[in-house]
């Protein structure tokens with residue numbers, strides 16, 4: 001006889017549980033049954049909110065117990081349940097606040113297609129939401145974890161006592177993950193890690209990897225929102241707030257889903273990719289059974305394990321960025337770094353409030369090239385920023401030649417409503433901005449042509465973006481989609497989007513390459 005999840009302590013008193021007209025729910029197709037199951041679940045929670053007694057311990061079997069029998073039968077909770085649905089057992093200890101946390105976690109899991117198991121034996125994994133208020137409550141939590149490990153073996157711990165991870169792991173080293181109170185995303189991530197959700201093509205309106213606007217073979221992966229910098233020309237921090245990093249396990253699981261769905265190239269984006277994890281103090285989360293800190297280097301290293309192209313965008317030249325360059329030299333990341341320098345003149349950078357001194361940046365770029373000689377640096381610049389003099393602009397052109405940037409974009413400065421830069425003196429006339437933009441682009445073109453000429457004769461890896469009767473349009477490792485150059489493989493029509501092939505470069509112009517499969 002399977003051991004039920006602890007039910008003796010259930011003290012919730014549910015009201016109005018037999019008032020719904022369930023007899024109308026008869027003979028439904030699977031979609032309708034699923035809808036009714038969701039309605040039933042919502043109904044259950046509405047009543048859970050009406051609980052009018054303190055709750056000591058809630059268990060998963062409460063759901064089925066509280067449901068009127070006709071409803072459980074009619075909505076097919078047993079018979080129509082897909083045999084393969086992942087099943088989570090849930091033990092909730094503690095106060096009503098912890099109970100609400102449990103409800104939110106269960107609701108989210110249920111919405112993702114997980115079923116709740118009424119006993120330990122039927123659960124693929126058990127979540128124990130702990131209480132850490134008193135010593136006796138902590139002991140009760142440890143006992144509950146111990147019971148779940150004995151009866152099931154695959155246990156995730158969350159809740160108030162989760163802040164004492166060391167103590168929990170000392171007592172129960174085999175727990176799969178420990179998260180703290182209110183860490184909904186982390187506990188859900190831990191469940192995903194231990195027991196991935198199923199994608200049901202008959203019931204889910206979106207594919208498991210989500211809907212995308214990019215071609216199937218590449219995808220943008222956003223690792224954080226917001227920005228802690230305060231550049232004078234930018235209002236993004238006002239619009240999006242300070243940096244908020246995603247837990248690393250969530251980022252990695254999304255990356256895995258994308259790869260599983262056929263993505264061959266991940267483009268890592270955020271406002272400030274190299275600041276990843278700063279706001280969450282590099283918090284660890286579990287991915288593939290190991291604790292990963294939310295650090296830029298650890299993220300890059302883990303992404304490098306996925307076996308696809310990984311391209312880094314919006315990286316600032318902080319010292320810790322040096323540590324990912326060896327990953328590029330090893331082939332785990334693409335040898336490509338998108339660093340939005342915006343300018344090079346110290347005076348302009350200071351007025352822009354950019355935290356970069358050009359001497360150090362040039363030194364840093366030299367060091368990067370020593371480690372990974374093939375690295376391509378792409379950047380964007382602004383010309384005509386308030387106060388920019390001819391000397392500042394000439395300095396920028398000279399700096400570009402020294403930095404040997406592979407790809408650059410350039411904007412003529414435009415005031416943005418609400419930006420601090422609007423208060424600066426030294427407005428640059430439009431005709432001067434225009435003239436500087438043309439001079440800038442001429443240098444950029446010259447540098448690009450020089451670099452691409454050096455590619456002729458080389459065998460390089462390319463990814464196929466488009467194929468038609470005349471041939472294939474591809475990209476090299478040093479070219480991001482939409483913003484950089486292309487490699488034309490004329491006559492190579494026997495290829496498909498997303499194919500990775502070797503090409504011998506036969507010709508180059510200022511921005512693009514031509515070649516043939518090798």
Ligand code: SF4
Pocket residue numbers: 227228229230231234235236237271272
């Ligand atoms: S320009 Fe970029 S780094 Fe600067 S404040 Fe805006 S988003 Fe942040």
